Amino acid sequence: MNIYRDESNPLFQYVVGLGDDALILGHRWSEWLSKGPNLELDIAASNLALDLIGQANLLLEYAAEVEGAGRSADDLAYLRDTQDFRCHWLCEQPNEDWGVTIARMLMFSTYQYLRYSALMQSTDRQLAEIAAKALKEVTYHRRFAAEWTVRLAQGTDEGHRRVQNGFNILWRFVPELFETSGGERTLANDGIAVASDSLEADWRETMDEVMTKAGVSAPETSGRVMASRHNGHHSEHLGHLLCEMQFLQRAYPKASGATW
Amino acid sequence: MYTTDLRTAEEKAAAEKAGLKLAENPESIAELEEIFQARIDADEYIEPKDWMPDGYRKTLTRQISQHAHSEIIGMFPEGNWVTRAPTLMRKLILIAKIQDEAGHGLYLYSAAETLGTSRAEMVDQLLSGKAKFSTIFNYPTMNWADIGTVGWLVDGAAITNQIPLCRCSYGPYARAMVRVCKEESFHQRQGYEALLAMAKGTDAQRKMIQDAFDRMFWPSLMMFGPPDSDSMHLSQNTIWKIKRFSNDELRQRFVDATIPQAQHLGITIPEGIVFNEETGHWDFPDLDWDEFWAVVKGDGVCSSNRMDARRKAVDDGAWVREAATAYAEKQAQKSSAA
Numbered sequence: 001m002n003i004y005r006d007e008s009n010p011l012f013q014y015v016v017g018l019g020d021d022a023l024i025l026g027h028r029w030s031e032w033l034s035k036g037p038n039l040e041l042d043i044a045a046s047n048l049a050l051d052l053i054g055q056a057n058l059l060l061e062y063a064a065e066v067e068g069a070g071r072s073a074d075d076l077a078y079l080r081d082t083q084d085f086r087c088h089w090l091c092e093q094p095n096e097d098w099g100v101t102i103a104r105m106l107m108f109s110t111y112q113y114l115r116y117s118a119l120m121q122s123t124d125r126q127l128a129e130i131a132a133k134a135l136k137e138v139t140y141h142r143r144f145a146a147e148w149t150v151r152l153a154q155g156t157d158e159g160h161r162r163v164q165n166g167f168n169i170l171w172r173f174v175p176e177l178f179e180t181s182g183g184e185r186t187l188a189n190d191g192i193a194v195a196s197d198s199l200e201a202d203w204r205e206t207m208d209e210v211m212t213k214a215g216v217s218a219p220e221t222s223g224r225v226m227a228s229r230h231n232g233h234h235s236e237h238l239g240h241l242l243c244e245m246q247f248l249q250r251a252y253p254k255a256s257g258a259t260w
Numbered sequence: 261m262y263t264t265d266l267r268t269a270e271e272k273a274a275a276e277k278a279g280l281k282l283a284e285n286p287e288s289i290a291e292l293e294e295i296f297q298a299r300i301d302a303d304e305y306i307e308p309k310d311w312m313p314d315g316y317r318k319t320l321t322r323q324i325s326q327h328a329h330s331e332i333i334g335m336f337p338e339g340n341w342v343t344r345a346p347t348l349m350r351k352l353i354l355i356a357k358i359q360d361e362a363g364h365g366l367y368l369y370s371a372a373e374t375l376g377t378s379r380a381e382m383v384d385q386l387l388s389g390k391a392k393f394s395t396i397f398n399y400p401t402m403n404w405a406d407i408g409t410v411g412w413l414v415d416g417a418a419i420t421n422q423i424p425l426c427r428c429s430y431g432p433y434a435r436a437m438v439r440v441c442k443e444e445s446f447h448q449r450q451g452y453e454a455l456l457a458m459a460k461g462t463d464a465q466r467k468m469i470q471d472a473f474d475r476m477f478w479p480s481l482m483m484f485g486p487p488d489s490d491s492m493h494l495s496q497n498t499i500w501k502i503k504r505f506s507n508d509e510l511r512q513r514f515v516d517a518t519i520p521q522a523q524h525l526g527i528t529i530p531e532g533i534v535f536n537e538e539t540g541h542w543d544f545p546d547l548d549w550d551e552f553w554a555v556v557k558g559d560g561v562c563s564s565n566r567m568d569a570r571r572k573a574v575d576d577g578a579w580v581r582e583a584a585t586a587y588a589e590k591q592a593q594k595s596s597a598a
Contacts, residue, residue, distance in 0.1 A: 027343065030343060030351070031342075033339045033355065033359075034339035034362075034573065035569075035572075036577065037573075037576070037577025037578075038577060038581055039332070039362050039365055039366050039369075040366070042335075042359075043359055046356070046359035047359070049355050050356060053352055054352060056348065057348045057349075057352070073348055074348055077348055078346070098576075098577065098579075150587075151587045152580065152584075152587075154587055154590065155582070155583030155584060155585070155586040155587035155590070156579070156582055156583045156586045158582070158583065159579060159580070159582075159586075159587075162579065244343050245343060245344065247344050248346035248404055252462065252465065256462060258461045258462050258464070259458065259461040259465075260346035260350060260404075260454075260457055260461075
């Protein structure tokens with residue numbers, strides 16, 4: 001039995017999933033602030049964080065509206081526990097070094113690019129509008145990540161080793177990107193959502209193109225995660241991330257009158 | 261923007277004449293200094309290619325690079341809270357603010373480079389401990405109110421210091437300051453607004469505001485530097501119009517603006533700060549200059565943490581910069597071979 005699986009409101013689950021991906025990945029980028037490899041990349045990291053958290057804000061606001069339970073975007077971000085988050089495992093993995101961070105960004109921004117491109121055709125107007133705005137941003141993110149993948153891997157041996165290491169660590173999270181829940185399938189049939197499995201062929205083609213140019217490869221055996229975000233399953237990392245991110249809202253509850 | 265020459269034709273001609281004079285007659289440095297000072301007295305901007313006394317160049321390089329270092333080190337106390345910001349909006353505001361500081365650092369380094377010292381050299385001076393940065397960033401940010409307070413007091417003090425610098429005699433620095441001040445004013449309002457929001461909340465939140473004020477108010481007054489009586493750079497910098505107001509004047513201006521704002525937040529004003537009906541200013545006690553000099557010398561609560569964090573970022577990123585440089589060289593070779 002999957003007690004955290006909730007199919008009562010598939011649109012809410014779907015939009016929360018989009019929002020959580022942007023939020024958690026944006027948070028990971030914000031961890032780079034003041035620690036970047038140089039000033040220019042520090043500024044780039046904050047741009048990426050701003051774009052992604054901005055997307056999360058729009059998406060979670062919309063999710064809250066779809067839910068209709070009186071919750072706000074902040075309530076969703078700051079007052080849910082791990083098992084109610086619907087982000088992909090790839091997004092919540094630690095930054096490690098700039099090589100892992102860039103490999104992850106290439107993988108996920110390529111995914112977001114395809115997902116938002118398709119979502120622009122959604123019959124849900126609000127979703128289509130958010131997707132159109134976000135697509136402009138992730139188009140740049142993908143270019144940034146692709147350029148840095150090639151630059152690092154083709155620059156020095158160490159650069160190559162570190163980027164390859166990123167793909168080695170992260171590749172086992174790829175199958176989850178294309179897992180399509182029943183609710184998502186129904187929404188996709190109605191022209192509202194994008195079925196994740198429909199993105200796989202294009203994703204693999206684009207990744208292959210960049211990785212060939214960079215001279216890196218997908219690990220031969222990478223396995224897969226035997227758990228699903230749709231059931232509220234996550235890596236141990238997400239709990240720690242939330243402890244930090246949600247600290248103030250938890251320690252000084254708004255129910256007791258705290259305002260931020 | 262820093263190398264844009266904004267001089268009129270007459271100004272350019274005058275500068276050229278000065279340069280030619282030097283070429284024809286190298287002994288005329290005294291005369292050049294006279295022309296230089298006359299330009300400053302006439303409120304002209306000095307531009308990178310203009311002749312300038314060595315002392316002027318040196319002082320400005322020190323001041324601008326120190327300012328740039330402060331922007332970069334200043335990212336740490338704020339970065340300390342970016343992953344714990346309490347709402348999505350506050351998180352976005354804080355990320356954007358830290359990004360602005362990095363941007364300020366970048367264009368201040370660029371402004372300083374116009375004086376002939378490279379960014380790499382300046383960064384080396386920071387990392388070796390030779391160059392200083394603002395003492396305020398050696399203090400910790402302990403609670404969320406500290407983030408609002410940094411915006412309100414620290415950026416507030418910085419603006420008070422920097423608005424006159426928009427009219428400083430060195431063109432690239434003055435122009436950089438125009439933009440920096442605009443952004444800092446925004447940060448100050450956002451910081452104050454964050455505190456206003458907390459003040460409307462719970463007693464625990466108001467306690468955080470008081471605590472943040474108590475810890476940061478005095479160090480923010482020290483940001484204006486030592487009292488006029490023992491400042492080493494004052495008089496020559498004033499003649500060169502690098503500095504237009506004294507440390508004590510600016511400090512008083514800041515105190516006068518800040519105390520009513522603190523009262524509006526419900527902060528209990530420290531003893532010894534009283535309004536002087538006669539002068540129309542807020543009187544305040546002497547600052548603890550022993551603390552200031554101890555912090556300057558590296559004994560601040562977070563001094564070693566800040567430097568360790570900066571060195572770690574530089575060390576951890578070395579392979580990235582090396583790979584990028586190597587890649588750029590390979591690309592250049594490829595295109596020259598093609």
